[in-house]
Amino acid sequence: MRASSEATFVKRRPGDGGELCAVPRSDASDVAAAIDAARAVQREWAAVTAVERGRLVRELALALEDTRGEAANLVVAETGKPAELALAEADAAVEMGFFVAGEGRRLYGRTTTSAMPHRSVMSVRRPVGVTALIVSFNTPLPNYAWKVFPSVLCGNTCVLKPSEHTPLSGELFGRLCSEILPPGVVNVVHGLGGEVGPPLVESPQVDLVSFTGSAATGRWISEHAGRRLAKVCLELGGKNALVVCDDADLDRAVEWSLASAFSNAGQRCAAASRIVVFDEIYDEFRDRFVERAQSYETGPVISEESLERILLSLEGAIVLTGGTRLDRPGWWLAPTVVADVPRDAELSGAELFGPVTILYRVRDLDDALALVNDSPYGLTSAIHSANLHRALRFVDEVEAGVVVVNGGTHGSEPHMGFGGVKQSGTGWREAGVEALDVYTEWKYVNLISDPSLT
Ligand code: NAD
Secondary structure: OOOOOOOOOEEEEOOOOOOEEEEEEOOHHHHHHHHHHHHHHHHHHHHHOOHHHHHHHHHHHHHHHHHHHHHHHHHHHHOOOHHHHHHHHHHHHHHHHHHHHHHHOOOOOOOOOOOOOOEEEEEEEEEOOOHHHHHHHOOOHHHHHHHHHHHHOOOOOEEEEOOOHHHHHHHHHHHHHHHHHHOOEEEEEEOHHHHHHHHHHHHOOOOOEEOOHHHHHHHHHHHHHOOOOOEEHHHHHHHEEEEEEEOOOOHHHHHHHHHHHHHHHOOOOEEEEEEEEEEEHHHHHHHHHHEEEEEEOOOOOOEEEEEHHHHOOOOOOEEEOOOOHHHHHOEOOEEEEEOOHHHHOHHOOOOOOOOOOEEEOOOOOOHHOOOHHHOOEOOOOEEEOOOOHHHHHHHHHHOOOOOOOOOOOOOOOOOOOOOOOOOEEOOOEEEOOOOHHHEEEEEEEEEEEEEHHH
């Protein structure tokens, strides 16, 4: 892990604020070298059969499985999350590899009919080329897996840019790739987003920018990659809502609300940062939820800057529990529940990406849907109700890419597409076979035969 200039920056442990490591502060020349390395072998890699590429992805998944303990330890150190969560994330990344590997034996196209006699038409998937894969810190191993595995399976070569907050897991993932894949297929560039991101996004040698992160960075990427009409896939933030109806199983609704709001310290794009409760049960739900939140154990947030930003946004808010920095080293915020926030307040619309959720009181399902849909985002959503009709109406009318009935605002599994509407993304879906659409282009092949030659 080195930058050509030998410059570094310090990465600190969120759990105690101590120095974890020095990270290479790569610059535009390192980015250019990584893109050149990817470009140099792209055609060769695309010529390897999809079945063989799938076999190598399976090897990668197996190697990650073998190192799951080491990988999880690195993630614990660089994010501060509990070990069992980091291990579960390592396993999720491995499963993604197994799922994607199987696509090497499918990668299906289509055949169709034609108005012309003796003409056969089929569509085949072709690689996009060189891909820039830029990811967030929150679940680093799955974030690498969701992009790198389908990208290489589809015949692309890539430059992976891990978050500056998770350099060690990025380095380990890159090492496994370099041990198993031919040189140049996966290239890792460390560094600060504002320094290495722009040369990556703006390079005419990059055919696809696939990004997971904040809407602000996504907007910048879309504008700049858009100028050169590059393919861009953006998976962005959320202000996800979980609705609790008056006929819900309250125990279940409280448990799912806690996990949805506070697991991974609320640093999940799918976190429930708005909990929308029917008037009749609001007081009871609030009391039970706040009591349980007080003993909910979660990790620190990722950085001092993040903690300060969250605390600043809570100024003036009615905080039922939490809202304060814990008296210990590192960046710890107690699980925080806020109430009585006006629907049009900035806090109601902005993603905080921390262990903070807002309780809203609603009259009925119409009121709940109006509130839930009045958001710039539309990533995930959930409703708790025993009434099938109510649940199905919510499923139908909620503006979100994912909807869950009687569960949490949780994310995806490897075989399920994941993504959002409105400012949560640009219409692509990651994971599932849907990911193949991100990392391939369709080519339509027309075969016209001459029957007189038979
Ligand atoms: P971020 O936007 O600050 O950073 C994401 C990545 O972009 C990092 O690697 C960073 O170094 C890089 N970056 C920063 N500036 C850049 C630039 N100008 N050009 C190119 N790259 C640049 O986001 P974050 O704080 O790491 O992550 C939190 C956000 O990610 C939240 O909004 C969360 O909802 C979102 N997220 C979305 C999903 C999803 O699937 N929709 C999943 C996880 C996280």
